[in-house]
Amino acid sequence: DAKTTQPPSMDCAEGRAANLPCNHSTISGNEYVYWYRQIHSQGPQYIIHGLKNNETNEMASLIITEDRKSSTLILPHATLRDTAVYYCIVRVNSGGSNYKLTFGKGTLLTVNP
Amino acid sequence: GAVVSQHPSRVICKSGTSVKIECRSLDFQATTMFWYRQFPKQSLMLMATSNEGSKATYEQGVEKDKFLINHASLTLSTLTVTSAHPEDSSFYICSARTELAYNEQFFGPGTRLTVL
Numbered sequence: 001d002a003k004t005t006q007p008p009s010m011d012c013a014e015g016r017a018a019n020l021p022c023n024h025s026t027i028s029g030n031e032y033v034y035w036y037r038q039i040h041s042q043g044p045q046y047i048i049h050g051l052k053n054n055e056t057n058e059m060a061s062l063i064i065t066e067d068r069k070s071s072t073l074i075l076p077h078a079t080l081r082d083t084a085v086y087y088c089i090v091r092v093n094s095g096g097s098n099y100k101l102t103f104g105k106g107t108l109l110t111v112n113p
Numbered sequence: 114g115a116v117v118s119q120h121p122s123r124v125i126c127k128s129g130t131s132v133k134i135e136c137r138s139l140d141f142q143a144t145t146m147f148w149y150r151q152f153p154k155q156s157l158m159l160m161a162t163s164n165e166g167s168k169a170t171y172e173q174g175v176e177k178d179k180f181l182i183n184h185a186s187l188t189l190s191t192l193t194v195t196s197a198h199p200e201d202s203s204f205y206i207c208s209a210r211t212e213l214a215y216n217e218q219f220f221g222p223g224t225r226l227t228v229l
Contacts (some may be wrong), residue, residue: 017139020185028172036220038157041204041223041225042210042222042223043117043119043184043206043208043220043222043223044157044219044220046217046219046220061150087156100147100159100162101147101159101208102159103149103157105154105156105157106156
């Protein structure tokens with residue numbers, strides 16, 4: 001799986017949009033971009049994923065650049081409960097044991113009141 | 114949505130004893146389950162991958178005789194930490210994957226193990 005690079009930490013004011021960047025310059029054509037987050041002392045939570053097109057769900061939006069070498073996760077109205085470590089992972093979307101989710105260090109997003 | 118549970122959520126044990134952690138997929142059948150370990154302020158590290166009815170595949174550096182994994186059914190996997198030592202104290206997280214949800218992976222809430 002391609003390697004990802006994320007800033008170690010970011011701050012955001014409550015109610016504002018949080019934009020979390022991720023670089024994945026070695027991503028291959030069949031690899032998806034996934035985002036998970038981990039609130040302190042809990043298991044990771046799936047947020048969103050995409051291949052080429054921008055995606056939006058009830059939690060967030062995912063913007064993938066046209067060359068797919070980077071992406072941005074957007075939390076439109078951050079709340080204090082969004083304080084967590086956010087992980088950007090690229091992987092092939094296939095079954096079996098052939099793929100594993102490999103977690104990097106992620107970005108610690110701190111939402112301030 | 115798919116729910117994965119773990120039991121216990123916290124466990125404290127004496128050095129030299131064995132501890133079993135259960136991971137269950139509550140509303141789906143998991144074709145594959147994963148066990149991760151996370152030390153304080155570090156990321157999740159994959160320990161092993163298991164498929165129902167077959168032996169687990171361990172990541173490099175993980176002792177299979179120390180971390181026994183049993184995946185007896187499509188909804189239950191157990192991790193037994195044998196002869197636990199203080200350095201085994203960690204946050205253990207299981208994850209389950211199902212083909213019915215585009216092979217997405219769902220995580221349990223984690224188990225905090227403290228070995229005295």
